[in-house]
Amino acid sequence: MLVDLPLDQLRDYRPEVPEPDDFDDFWAATLAQARSTPTAATSEPADTPVTAPRVEDVTFPGFGGEPVRAWFVAPPVPGPLPCVVELIGYGGGRGLPHERLGWAAAGYASLVMDTRGQASTWGSGGGTPDPHGSGPAHPGVMTRGIESPQTYYYRRLVTDAVRAVDHVLTRPDVDPDRVAAVGTSQGGGLALATGALHGRVAAVVADVPFLCHLERAVSITDAAPYSEVASYLAVHRGAAEQVFRTLSYVDGVVMARRICAPTMISVALMDDVCPPSTVFAAANAIPVPPTVEVYPFNGHEGGGQEQWLRSVRWLGEVLA
Template sequence: MPAFDLPLEELRRYRPEQPEPDDFDAFWTGTLEEARAVPVGARFAPFEAPLSGVEVFDATFAGYGGHPVKGWLLLPAGGEGPLPAVVKYIGYNGGRGLPHEHLLWPAAGFACLVMDSRGQGSGGSVGDTPDPVGSAPAHPGQMTRGIGDRDGYYYRRLFTDAVRAVEAVRAHPRVDPSRVAVTGGSQGGGITLAVAGLVPGLAAVAVDVPFLCHFPRALRVAGSGPYREIAAYLRAHRDHVDAAFRTLAYFDGAHFAARATAPALFSVALEDTTCPPSTVFAAYNSYRGADKAIEVYPFNDHEGGGPFQTLRQLEWLPARCAGPATAGVAVTGAGRAH
């Protein structure tokens, strides 16, 4: 389809006023402190897979509420530690899938932890992690589950799981905790931004066509995809508009980006009606780290750069994760960098 959003020269300057909750940092600090009251307890059980180039482990760790979260850990076969690592987050409705779907980063010499997405995993790739928390009436999908209350919103649990995934891989004896990167596309990109704003000491952040950014504009211009779930919910619950936007302000990728300092590589597609380019640039232009770049794909929709962006990441990320192994990296709560 033709470009539908702002012209590229305007997108590169796009910095909308996005008021954030006064207690944004306190909310996330408290959320993570509550989660850390339960030890992460990461377990990595050897998994028999017909793959000769990698070692595969069935991973389990404690996420939000101490709930068990599944994942895959893949290590280069026969490699010595400590290794740099990539934590990979999955797109909307996908799950951790099967180990052979995640061979890229082990082939490049990285440990790779693939986090399952609780309550998802029935669209595109299978999942194995239930979400034991219910919610008030919601539109089908995840976007409106608990949307009337920040404490019960689905993405509070998923973002907490994602932070704990970094803590889990940092605890592995063959991983260098100072050389951990995070990556994902679409929903996985939105999760990546949240983790970038919540976890200090990351080596790099790779964010592709991110979802969960600049909700007020996304709901006005997105023509397809999960943002429409919120619109459908609010068409029915006409009296919940203000409450919904109050909740969403705690989960906006642009607010997390303003707290993130790790080197970052973004991608955006100018014909993307699922994650409109203005919402991606709102997060990118807010990103606090000085070492940042964005790859622009003018004629692509939500598939974005695909293998071309993967190649760009393979060229970019190893340099950010290079360097000698160091002692453990402390993981603390949220907080805007000053």
């Protein structure tokens, strides 16, 4: 069933979502610290039977210079190529190379970033730990380190995503003027953040994005992973103000206000995981109105493979 406001109201939904006064300084300092580490990226041929596209097993420095795994997949054509930095949904990881061939088949290089400390809920796994402790937290990562924006898990994951773009910009086989950040659900939220925080991102595709309008999301859906925050607050009854302050540093609405690149966002009106009002709140906050694809009768699967086709065509036009 429809889980949120009617579509005509969603298209005009522009809530007052507060942002921290030090938001820009916080992220500037975080990224400067990550970029100051001397750790170098490594790359070697992947152990896979896939031979038509070129597949490399990449390790690049993420938050704090910590190693983040990725697949780099490129079609067997001369470069430099347009490149997609692909960011993964909640609980998943980079998987196996043969699962990540779509963008190469469409003529793009892609860097598929592993997800630190996740990759064990669905899919084929990953290999990037999150070597940071945490205070008391609900199972999952939504409340890991939520006592402070400095210790919050998503500070590290967003930084990894920005550093993934840094990595592809150093590659001679990538056209630095045609790099896109793309993802679904958590990956969509990370794509919005990457587009906001990295000035060289040329396009953003965020499908049914997570991490948007977080205070509303926690209050109107009991689906995981937003329910992790509600469960945490049910125990830590006096922590709501600090929790939502921490979340405001990664909120997709606050990030969206800073996106300058062309953006496509998809939304599903029966999505109880990432409610449509939270997605439209982010879409409507982008200074240059994005392309919004609406799927009236879908849940969190969104547009599925149909949306992938639309995003490939859209990126072809934008990056041309």
